[in-house]
Amino acid sequence: MGSNSSSNQGQICIPGQNPRQREVTSVNLLHVKVLRMRNVRKADLLTQSDCYVSLWLPTASAQRFRTKTVKNCSNPVWNETFCYRIDSRVKNILELKVCDEDRFSKDDELCVIFFDVAKLQAGQKVCMKFLLNPQEQEELEVEFTLQNVLDYPENIITNGVLVSREVSCLEVNGQEKKRKQQSTKEELTLTVKGSHEGTQNISLDADSSLRNSIVFHCVKYIQTKLDITVPKKMRYCGQISTKEESLPLNSLPLQKKITIGKGKRFDLHVKAKEWPKDLDVRLGFDLCTEEQEFLCKRKKYVAAALKKVLQLEEDLQEHEVPVVAITTTGGGTRSLAAMYGSLLGIQKLNLLDTVSYITGLSGTTWTMANLYEDANWSHNYLEEAINKARKQVSKCKIHGFSMDRLKYYYNELKERCQQGHNTTFVDLWGLMVEYMLHDEKDYHKLSCQRQALSEGQNPLPIYTAINLKNTYSAQDFKEWLEFTPYEVGFWKYGAFIRSEDFGSEFFMGRLIKKLPESRICYLEGIWSSIFSWDVMYFWNVAFDSEDFWHRWTRDHVKEIEEDPVLYTKLHETETRMLTPAGPLATAFRDVLTGRPTIAECPNFLRGFQMHNEYLENEQFSTWKDTVLDTLSNQLTETAEHPLSLADTGFFINTSYPPLLIPQRKVDIILHLNYSGCSQTLPLDLIARYSSKQGIPFPRIELSEEDRCNLKECYLFEDAECPRAPIVLFFPLVNDTFQKYKAPGVERSPTEMEEGKVDVSSPCSPYSTRELSFTEENFDKLVKMTDYNILNNENLIVEALRIAVERRKQQVPIYYKGAFNK
Incomplete structure (x- = not known):
């Protein structure tokens, strides 16, 4: 829709900066003339293809255009021209899809060409030959003309990755x-x-x-x-x-x-x-104002606790206070119970006040959500919270399927539908989690946890999930999504919304339809969704390889040659050709990647377009790890569909990513591992992932002997890379706890039975599939994880001392806030 105003000044707004005037040359007219094709491949063995070309440029037109069909010809000629008005500030990728028209079935897609319009120079006419198959001399010939438009461009808002348009x-x-x-x-x-x-x-x-x-x-x-x-x-x-x-x-x-x-x-x-509504999505790669203010308040607690623990003579300056974080792994009820024990041990050592962040996934999100119902939980003795958890874990879960409970589920889901939420089986799972952890309806919401952060009195909780894409495995496409009491967002895109707005509908960064905030049980259903598995997940667990997937079921994308060769800048993408998998491979892929159910939520990225130079943005590139990330139309197409959220454990069973964001400047990570299979696998995977992405992370060096007989704690540090956090790794093992009931206190012969905690055998009572534990087994697991923390006090204190020394050697960085007030 055009504007009837001649004073529309084109500006680009970057969050955190003043808008600046843009030159008028950002608006262009693109003429695409589809000329001909030579040596078209056959879609079947009997006849030549009935060929046509479909054009798709979603950043300029909501319509797909196509040429006429040339029947039964291997060298079709079209000479048809199509025109687009484009803005060069967004990534304009023209898709040219070569198709074979079928009368009685779906048209066959022979190939798709992705051409970056940014390669073209204004005022020039270029006749391009795309060499689709050099061996068979198959090529598509297209003529491009790019013209400047003497008009002011529209106002856009961008963070260098996403673009919000008028x-x-x-x-x-x-x-x-x-x-x-x-x-x-x-x-x-x-x-x-x-x-x-x-x-x-x-x-x-x-x-x-x-x-x-x-x-x-x-x-x-x-x-x-x-x-x-x-x-x-x-x-x-x-x-x-x-x-x-x-x-x-x-x-x-x-x-x-x-x-x-x-x-x-x-x-x-x-x-x-x-509709000049301000953005309701925060675009930027800084911590939100609320988190920055929280950190200033939290540092006072951290500094006081460190002075006491490290027996320092002088107070720490603001820049000398390290950021300590706790990360966990999933494991259902096992991880819920074990985390209580670990936190109890940290509390007994007077170290809870040194922690600024706690991240969780799967079962540990249940522990976190329960704790943060108490606005002062870390300063109250955790035994009371553990007693409540013991009661819930040991109760019979079969009553969750009683007629009264089923009626409650039905009424709650019906009310949720009436509110406008899209309900799936994951929502039912969330209500079942509510029953497992509470005796009554839990009205708690994520935004309510801000009360527990108002004075910096507790660490900031961060919950994690991954966004998937249908027909792709979690290894092939995933995006980390984090939830805090302040915001929900993607660091990959630098896009965040208020936590109370999660589930509402957005378009181009504007809130279109506000829905009531979900109760936290529905979020717990998402964070711990055990029903989002696919066949590929089990294949990767068994073989640790995706070669089979890539070779036989995936669409093939490759760079192709052009004639003439156009000059390519760093932010421009090479011309690529996608050859769709055949019908059999596509059907097989659907079987491999089909999920029983997945949480579907409105996508708050809907409508956004990618910035022309998004691939060169360091923030985006850090988390770019799939072939789709270089195909902007596929990323924005994903935004057209609901978020498909799953338990992070279906990719890497760990909640590290929020702590590896450089803006959070995390110095020490206490890795509390509660996985049920290999104890070292989550650590190995995140180390491998970080290395691949260029994220600073210490080298994980464990001897074969240690891997076979793990101790209670390991310290990993990279002295040559100060940006890499210090990692304290606590595997879920029963080592010296078998002989010692407390650090340095041996068990008597009558107490030896209490030290027998089976956390690793196939017959372990702590299997992930177990939703209930006996009170005795619950207490054993809590006491063991409590002991493992207490028995390694020296390593924790050593890590804290190293982190403080590192901070003292750094140049002071002053933050807005009231650290010394």
């Missing part, structure tokens, strides 16, 4: 004209491709005193149209003889009412208007 609001009012016969009360189906709403129905009721109205939100400067589908009863009556009518929106004037259907049985009034 949005228009399209109001549509409709009413059937009064007739002698009874009103039909029919509905028109209206569609605006690329809008947030997509397709809506509008009721036509001549008897209504108020006209029915609907609203579409769409990108202001993008080619799209309003499609109107007329119901059958209204066709062939009066002057209506077509099924559909269309109204182009790219040239629709603002604030002017347009009437469609004059002289027909209905009036449809359309008016476009500006």
Whole structure:
């Protein structure tokens, strides 16, 4: 939808900086002339392909264009031209899809070419030959012309990775004209491709005193149209003889009412208007203001605790206070119980106040959510919380399937649907988790945990999940998503929303539909969703390899040659060709990656486009680890669909990533491992992942003897890389606890039985599948993890001392806040 104002000043806004004027050359007209193709491959063995080319440039048009079909020809000629208005500040990737038209089945996709429009120079005409298969001399010939437009560009907001563009609001009012016969009360189906709403129905009721109205939100400067589908009863009556009518929106004037259907049985009034709403998604790679203020308050607790533990003579200066964090692994009820014991041991050593962050996944999120219901939990003796947990863990879970409970589940899910939330089986699982951990309905919400952080009195909790993409395994595509009481967001994109807005609907960074905040039990269902597995997960556990997946089921993407060769800048992508997997491979892939159920939540990235130089952004590149990350259309296409969230354990059973963000400057990580299989595998995987991504992390060196007979604690430090955190690794092992009931206190012969805690054998009572423990087994596990912390006090204190010395050697960095107030 165009603008009727000539004073529209094109600006680019970067969060944290003042808007600056952009030059007018960022707006261009792109003419794409599809010329011909040579030696087209056959889609089948019997005939030549009935070939056509489909064009898709989602940053400029919501419509897919296509050439005519040339029948039964290996060298088709089209000479058809298509035009786009583009903004060079966004990543414009033109997709040219070569297809074989089939009359009685779905058209075959022969290949897809991804061409970065940024390679073109304004004012030049370039005839490109894409060499699809040099051996068979298969090539596609396309002519590109890029022209400057003497117009001011639109205002955009960007963080260097995502781009938010101007949005228009399209109001549509409709009413059937009064007739002698009874009103039909029919509905028109209206569609605006690329809008947030997509397709809506509008009721036509001549008897209504108020006209029915609907609203579409769409990108202001993008080619799209309003499609109107007329119901059958209204066709062939009066002057209506077509099924559909269309109204182009790219040239629709603002604030002017347009009437469609004059002289027909209905009036449809359309008016476009500006929607200059501020962003509700925070774009940026800094810690949010609330977290920065929390850290300033927390440092006072940390500094006081360190002075006491390290027996320092002088107070620590602000820049000398290290950031200590706890990371955990999942493991269902086992990890819930074990984490209570670990935290109890840390509390007994007076070290809880030295910790600034606690991250969790799967079962440890249950422990964290329970603790943070108490706004002062770390300063209250944890025995009371452990007693409550023992009662819940040991109770019979079969009552969770009683008729009364099933009725409760039904009513809760029904109410959730009425609120507007999309419900899945994961929501039911969340209600079952609620029953396992509470006797009554839990009204607690994530944002409520801010009370436990108001004075910096407790560490900041961070919960993790991964966003997946259908038809891809977790190893092949995943994005870390973190939840704090302040925000939910992706560090990969630098996009965050308030925690109370998670589950609401967004478009282009604006809040479109506010839904009530979910109770935390529904989030616990997401964080610990054991139902999101796929066959590939078990394949990777068994073979630790994706070669089979990549070789036989994945779409093949490769760089192809161009003639002429265009100059490529660092931020521009090479031209690639995707060859879809065959029908058999696609079906096999669906079997391998199909998940019984997955949590689906509205995607708050919806509508955003990628910045032209996003691949060169250091923040994005740190977390870029899949082939899709270099295909911007696939990333923005993902944003069109709901977030598909799963337990982080389906990729790496650890909650490290939030602590590896450089903005958090974490110095020490206490890795509390509660996994049920290999104790070292989560640590090895995150070390391997960090190395691949260029994230500072200490080298993990364990001898074969240690791997076979793990001790209670290991310290890993990289003295040559001060940016790498110190890692204290606590595997879930029963070592000296068998002979000692407390550090230095041996067991008597009658107490030896208490030291027998089986945490590793196949017959262990602490299996991940076990949802209930006996009180005796619960206490044994808590006491063992408590002991393992206490017995390694010296290593923890040594790590703290090293971290303080490191900080003292660094240049002071002063933060906004009131550390010394």
